[in-house]
Amino acid sequence: ATSVVVIGLGRFGGALATELVRSGTEVLGVDTNEDTVQSLNGVLTHVVRADSTRQAALDQLGVADFDRIVVGIGSDIQASILTASLLKRMGVRSIWAKAISEQHGLILEQLGVDHVIYPEADMGRRVAHLVRGSMLDYVEFDRDLVVAKTIAPREIIGKTLEEAAVRRKHGITIVKIKGADGVWHAAGAASVVNEGDTLIVIGPVERTERFAALR
Amino acid sequence: ATSVVVIGLGRFGGALATELVRSGTEVLGVDTNEDTVQSLNGVLTHVVRADSTRQAALDQLGVADFDRIVVGIGSDIQASILTASLLKRMGVRSIWAKAISEQHGLILEQLGVDHVIYPEADMGRRVAHLVRGSMLDYVEFDRDLVVAKTIAPREIIGKTLEEAAVRRKHGITIVKIKGADGVWHAAGAASVVNEGDTLIVIGPVERTERFAALR
Ligand SMILES: Nc1ncnc2c1ncn2[C@@H]1O[C@H](COP(=O)(O)OP(=O)(O)OP(=O)(O)O)[C@@H](O)[C@H]1O
Ligand SMILES: Nc1ncnc2c1ncn2[C@@H]1O[C@H](COP(=O)(O)OP(=O)(O)OP(=O)(O)O)[C@@H](O)[C@H]1O
Structure with a gap:
């Protein structure tokens, strides 16, 4: 999309709007709070103080054109x-x-909202896996497909990935490796993992958590 | 971790605590709000109504043992x-x-909190990329390393990944493919992508967004 309206510039909306601008998308920000509008003046393409529950305000802003x-x-x-x-x-x-x-979400869906987001609940579920395990990051991409960032476990260090037979033994795939040089390298059959390397792995929930828990 | 205390069971804390229990971790939940405590009674391992700003309450709950x-x-x-x-x-x-x-986060870090989380801001930045592009999901795993879920673009359909030369042409790696059977398959050199398939891809921010934007 080349231009987006963001109504409600709180912690979620404000961060979203700012990231859109940072990525090259034009943003019209709308909020009832004057301080909020002022703080984003000059950051977003345009910011307007308005009450989005009023049809007149939405018409005036030409919101239907976005x-x-x-x-x-x-x-x-x-x-x-x-x-x-x-x-x-x-x-x-x-x-x-x-x-x-x-x-709240169900009502929005009933009204025909295409995408309902639960920022706090989604992050709560994601962080739960970081708290209980030893992963540096963890995200669910589908019901039983997760991507995790973790430090390489001892048992695969010093071998090629083919020798380590990670997929066969652990049921997960190592996708990227970051070594001491701080650069992410594609993980291939001939890739060697060194102590302290950071890995991006993908696999089913339980397998991935178990692999990430290896010391 | 086998047991965790979660203080503050709001949208973030509540979802986190519930996910911990769902994943097999014991949780002691603490909140000042009686209704919140009641709603999680029977869901978390234990839930107690208490004010975490009072030393006596924390001592009584044996919080230091977790x-x-x-x-x-x-x-x-x-x-x-x-x-x-x-x-x-x-x-x-x-x-x-x-x-x-x-x-708020800086003060917590100054106090020595190991992990400070910004749920709304993190989700705002993540969803910004979904709003501006045509990805089904998108997550930053490092400064210039992102994983995205997207529908296969026309130009790679009907070829093996090797023929499509995705990494060479687009600078990204296809990691997993989900076809009509709804099962995630590892993506290999001989894998063939069909129309409508869903892909998990990894790569630098711009390359990944550009690949995902292909129709
Ligand atoms: N009718 C309205 N029109 C425009 N902006 C509004 C309206 N109602 C609320 N807002 C703005 O939306 C923003 C976020 O709303 P609110 O604080 O109610 O939600 P929240 O879930 O606590 O947000 P967050 O956690 O994302 O900060 C606030 O900046 C508020 O001023
Ligand atoms: N001193 C305290 N001791 C225990 N629980 C507390 C205390 N102060 C607040 N809480 C609880 O923490 C929870 C979340 O707090 P609050 O609503 O202030 O934050 P929030 O950022 O709006 O949360 P969220 O968006 O995650 O729902 C609430 O359920 C509240 O009752």
Whole structure:
């Protein structure tokens, strides 16, 4: 998308809007809070103080002309739902909205919001795996497919990946290796893992966690 | 870790605690809010109503005996900081804490908190890439290393990965392929990608986004 409206510039919406601009996408930011609008003035392409629950405000901003709109209003569920409802009725094609509870999310889906995001819950689940294990990072990409970042376990050090037979023995695939030079290298059959190397691995949840737990 | 204390069972802490239990880790949950404690009664190993800013409460709960503690208190920065300070003075070894702003996070780091998490900001940055592009998922694993989930672009369909020369032409690596059978297959030189297949790819930020944007 070349231009996006982000309504609600809180911790989630604000970070999203800023990252969009950083990546080269134009952003129209909208928030009711004057300080918030001021703090993003000059950071986002445009920032406007407005109440997204008012049809007149949305019309004035020409919001219907944007292909993608993000609603980052969380705690104020009523405002989130009212805004989503107005946007759908205005024919906005692609809406992303934050939800703070399952009920909130279900209502947004019922209204036709295409993508409902649960930032805190998703991060809570992700960090849970870091807290219980010894992984540097962990993300679920599908129901039983996760990618993890972990320090190389002793048993594969000094061998080629083919000799270590990682996939056969551990049921996971090492995808990238970062050595002392700090550069990520593709992991191939002839790649040798050294002590202290960082690995990116992919596999099923349990296998990946078990491999990452090896010392 | 076999047992973890989670203080602050909000959207982040609650999801984290629940995921820990689901993964087989014992959890002692602590929150000041009675309804929150009740809702997690029977879900977590133990849930107690207590104020984590009071030394006496932490002593009573035997919090110092746990190896890992998560502080999921966000909006109440004062309570978050007081709690972290008490935990550090009690000699707790591994502390994970949510921060809602950079300032908040810096103070927690100054106090010696090992892992500071910014759930909303991290998710905001991640979702920004989904909103601007056409990826199904996207996660940064290092400064210029990202993993993305995307639908196979037309130009590699019907060829083996070796023929498609994806790494040479696009500077990214296809790691996994999910076909119509809904099963994730390892991506090898002889793997053939079919129309509609979902791919897990890894590579530098720009290359990966550009590859994922191919129709
Ligand atoms: N009707 C509205 N129109 C425009 N902006 C709004 C409206 N209601 C709330 N906002 C803004 O949305 C932002 C986020 O909303 P809120 O603080 O309610 O949710 P939150 O879930 O706590 O957010 P986060 O955790 O992402 O900071 C705030 O900056 C707030 O000013
Ligand atoms: N001193 C305290 N002791 C124990 N629990 C606390 C304390 N202060 C706050 N909490 C609890 O921590 C939880 C999360 O805190 P809060 O709502 O302030 O942060 P938040 O960032 O809005 O959280 P989230 O977005 O994760 O729901 C709440 O359930 C709250 O009752």
